[in-house]
Amino acid sequence: MTATVDVNSDLAEGFGRWTFGTDDDLLGIVSSANIACGFHAGDPGTIRHAVEVAVAHDVTIGAHVGYPDLQGFGRRRMDMAPQELTDAVIYQIGALSGIARVAGTEVRYVKPHGALYNTVVESTAQARAVVTAIVEIDPSLSVMGLPSSRLLTLAADAGLRTIDEAFVDRAYLPDGSLAPRSMDGAVLHDVDAIVARVVRMVTEGVVEAIDGSVLSLRPDSYCIHGDSPGAVAMGRRLKESLVERGYQLAHPASVPA
Amino acid sequence: MTATVDVNSDLAEGFGRWTFGTDDDLLGIVSSANIACGFHAGDPGTIRHAVEVAVAHDVTIGAHVGYPDLQGFGRRRMDMAPQELTDAVIYQIGALSGIARVAGTEVRYVKPHGALYNTVVESTAQARAVVTAIVEIDPSLSVMGLPSSRLLTLAADAGLRTIDEAFVDRAYLPDGSLAPRSMDGAVLHDVDAIVARVVRMVTEGVVEAIDGSVLSLRPDSYCIHGDSPGAVAMGRRLKESLVERGYQLAHPASVPA
Amino acid sequence: MTATVDVNSDLAEGFGRWTFGTDDDLLGIVSSANIACGFHAGDPGTIRHAVEVAVAHDVTIGAHVGYPDLQGFGRRRMDMAPQELTDAVIYQIGALSGIARVAGTEVRYVKPHGALYNTVVESTAQARAVVTAIVEIDPSLSVMGLPSSRLLTLAADAGLRTIDEAFVDRAYLPDGSLAPRSMDGAVLHDVDAIVARVVRMVTEGVVEAIDGSVLSLRPDSYCIHGDSPGAVAMGRRLKESLVERGYQLAHPASVPA
Amino acid sequence: MTATVDVNSDLAEGFGRWTFGTDDDLLGIVSSANIACGFHAGDPGTIRHAVEVAVAHDVTIGAHVGYPDLQGFGRRRMDMAPQELTDAVIYQIGALSGIARVAGTEVRYVKPHGALYNTVVESTAQARAVVTAIVEIDPSLSVMGLPSSRLLTLAADAGLRTIDEAFVDRAYLPDGSLAPRSMDGAVLHDVDAIVARVVRMVTEGVVEAIDGSVLSLRPDSYCIHGDSPGAVAMGRRLKESLVERGYQLAHPASVPA
Secondary structure, eight states: OOOEEOEEEEEOOOBTTBOOSOHHHHHTTOSEEEEEOSSSSOOHHHHHHHHHHHHHTTOEEEEEEOOSOTTTTTOSOBOOOHHHHHHHHHHHHHHHHHHHHHHTOOEEEEEEOHHHHHHHHHOHHHHHHHHHHHHHHOTTOEEEEOTTOHHHHHHHHTTOOEEEEEETTBOBOTTSSBOOTTSTTSBOOOHHHHHHHHHHHHHHSEEEOTTSOEEEOOOSEEEEOTTSTTHHHHHHHHHHHHHHTTOEEOOGGGSOO | OOOEEOEEEEEOOOBTTBOOSOHHHHHTTOSEEEEEOSSSSOOHHHHHHHHHHHHHTTOEEEEEEOOSOTTTTTOSOBOOOHHHHHHHHHHHHHHHHHHHHHHTOOEEEEEEOHHHHHHHHHOHHHHHHHHHHHHHHOTTOEEEEOTTOHHHHHHHHTTOOEEEEEETTBOBOTTSSBOOTTSTTSBOOOHHHHHHHHHHHHHHSEEEOTTSOEEEOOOSEEEEOTTSTTHHHHHHHHHHHHHHTTOEEOOGGGSOO | OOOEEOEEEEEOOOBTTBOOSOHHHHHTTOSEEEEEOSSSSOOHHHHHHHHHHHHHTTOEEEEEEOOSOTTTTTOSOBOOOHHHHHHHHHHHHHHHHHHHHHHTOOEEEEEEOHHHHHHHHHOHHHHHHHHHHHHHHOTTOEEEEOTTOHHHHHHHHTTOOEEEEEETTBOBOTTSSBOOTTSTTSBOOOHHHHHHHHHHHHHHSEEEOTTSOEEEOOOSEEEEOTTSTTHHHHHHHHHHHHHHTTOEEOOGGGSOO | OOOEEOEEEEEOOOBTTBOOSOHHHHTTTOSEEEEEOSSSSOOHHHHHHHHHHHHHTTOEEEEEEOOSOTTTTTOSOBOOOHHHHHHHHHHHHHHHHHHHHHHTOOEEEEEEOHHHHHHHHHOHHHHHHHHHHHHHHOTTOEEEEOTTOHHHHHHHHTTOOEEEEEETTBOBOTTSSBOOTTSTTSBOOOHHHHHHHHHHHHHHSEEEOTTSOEEEOOOSEEEEOTTSTTHHHHHHHHHHHHHHTTOEEOOGGGSOO
16 A cells, blocks of 8 residues: 655635646646635636646645635735634635536535634634534535644534645744744745655654754645745655655545545 | 416625615515525625525525626626636536535526626527536526527527526517617506516416517516515515415426426 | 814715615715725715715715725724735725815815724724825825724824714713623614714713713714614704704814814 | 837736736836726735836826726726716726825826727727716826727817827738737737837838738837736837937827927
8 A cells, every 4th residue: 555645735826817827737746736716816717727637637626715805815814703704615615616516526625725724723713613614515525724723623523524734845843833934944945955854754754843853743734835936846846755755645535544 | 286486586686784685575475586696796694694594485596697796786798708707607606506505405597697697698609608607517407597598599409497587577579578678668667567467477378568469478487676666565466466376486497397 | 153063974885786875865964974985885986976965065075994895894804914004095095086086075084994993993003004094195184083092193193183083872981982882782772862962072072971970072073873774864863953052064174273 | 309209018917916027127118107006907005016116217107997807807898887987987097196196106197908998999988988087087187099099089089188009019900900819910929020110110100011011100109018928028128229229218298299
């Protein structure tokens, strides 16, 4: 039996005429595609294209749900009431599911985007609103998010499958939380270092924290930021390194537990 | 066996704080609810509420798909490319289907809204784009529209079930087309006259045209405009008149052919 | 010389087909019109109509600036970066100024709307962003807001004229702050009580707090909520009561200091 | 006295996180900047940045007004009623004027964008709506558009200054109209050919049409499409070629007639 690793990326993040231009390349690399659903990014045509390319590459798709804020790209926290947020998440999952159906696939997981991703790390109200949406529309959907976040804790409590996510280019504090972006060294830029670090997490289950101490960490999925310069080249290198070591890229829920 | 008549209305046409305030009342009257899907009107919360009330009243729901134009309420023709329009229709049907699933029902038909409704009467390109969307996402969906429109012709050609719609308050020309709104008498306001006219269509299969001539006309569904003043009172009167005559209100596709 | 009182209301809060329907009536009552600028409400046609009616009634107009959130009607706090907020406020003031110019008037003051109104009571960052926008575009504009808010404090520090606002239907705590809506009696509904209370503030400079104690309070402007049922009737009664007592309704900045 | 040539480009066409990335470079080349106003593109921050860079380079700014259609980038014709369109144009000019004021400049001209640009070539109703907006808000604004279009004809009739525009990379038919994009050779890609052609128009007042015949053509402004690959390099070459021949780049209205 081949061991598997999941690599995910945020995709379909264009809108109409605007695009980041890397969707097609990244879909040749990743095993899981977080597809924007039209609220923070992603018009119907952009979404459909990404989903069709995902199908062609046998990539699992997830709903990358966000705040209704195109101008802010979903990166500005919004104080949505829980019911509003639940309904907004259901709407987005439904819309993506319709397009997935046309493309011959289906949505398998949900990942909050941007400010919503960060808000549901701490906010019980918003985390519960997202979990409620998923339970209501389809409890077979997995939930991807930050390990130990309110979101994943409440999702697990509700019986949903969870996916612990790590960011390949972000440094960790000794306690296992992400180093804030304002800290020196919080974002890694060196491709070799990034690849070596992921390989170590995959093979040894540890990562070196920002202070040099060694942490246990075995995430279920590794996120490549598609909008970083060099993301495609880095992703290719990462995939090659994993494949050379005998790993296969695959979405976690596609692998029998 | 009870004879049935279908009465439909456009619903969930509010957006956030804005509402026409008649959804709940109309859902106690109609048998088919054309639910706005967020492009010309209808935010997720408004849609969900309307769908839940529809379920409570055993009303069949359809996707009322429109152009992406909140400011114009979908009433301004937009020259969308066919593929753009197809994808926009799929997205809207998908979004509504997600909410329908949560509410314990499903979308059963599609009706274009506003300027799109009028455009697909004549435009082969846009009519085909709508039909393509329906065939791609779910060919068991019926299509509601103007009798003899390009939309219904192409839908039938594609093997879709069609629903010929009449407007209860619009006068007809002798050739069976709608009298243009600019013509005197094109819009009926008298409740008794409207009810009598519908009853005659239902029972005799004819309607008096604007010039007094008598036309054969047996539509599959009758539309009440929810935003007309007095729509609720008129709808109640119409329903009573039909029920008194032994008819039951029901969506056409819910009745075995 | 006639003593004056300023009564303001939030107007042009429709969007396209949606409207609250009270603009024309309220513009026959108030002396200051807070005009939505298109971000939380107010499309160009709705704005223009309200501004033209304001001009016909000699009503002073202000820019009612909000978060870019039509779906939430500007009532959801958004974590906009200060520069983003400054630019958004400038854009809105500019847009309204263009329409005002066409209607033969000009924007005289700025009032934040909804969640922005509440945020700038406490948030120095967002309050400063609004003040910066006003200083940059036109320092002759006054600023309307909650007395003692960060907004008005920073505005005064920046040399801007400020307008302390009271809400005619909101109760006060003994310390002069607004009673939270969740508290019993926080929102007044009785027209006679509302009118009597405003008259007392105007004539005696005091108001009875929610606990029966008496507060000194002499606001520069009194806000009528146009979306309350009965707002128009209440506004008329209030105006009559003030006029009977010899007061004239006028915007503060239109009166020589 | 130095002879002048005007070169313009469409700028501020990003939205929030999305950008074409060429604004700063193009603003070092052109003499006139058509600034998006938020309806088809251009959020407040993007607009402000472009206007500030324009000021730094002494570039004249114009309002690039469009249909309210971010998803379609203003490239889909919308059947807006004349009054709606007039109000939308006023709103956009006003918003840009507010930002211009803050940046220490002012809007000097108006150019319709995308589908609106094309629609006002033929549509009297929409062309008149745009002209009405300009006359109402500021009749000192010039109007840039296609030579002999309804827009420029009606603008001239209304006493507005007009600016005949040519596209540097588009071929002409023998009758002086633009070769449709579907025709072979309709869009020029060779930088040398493009530059030579503009130089010939500027120096001799003629251009070779697509069939080899020679046309008289002396436009008031030459448009560089900023979203073409190589636009920046081409623009620099064009500017150098003109400067070498003793021309200075300047907006027409900035030069005494």
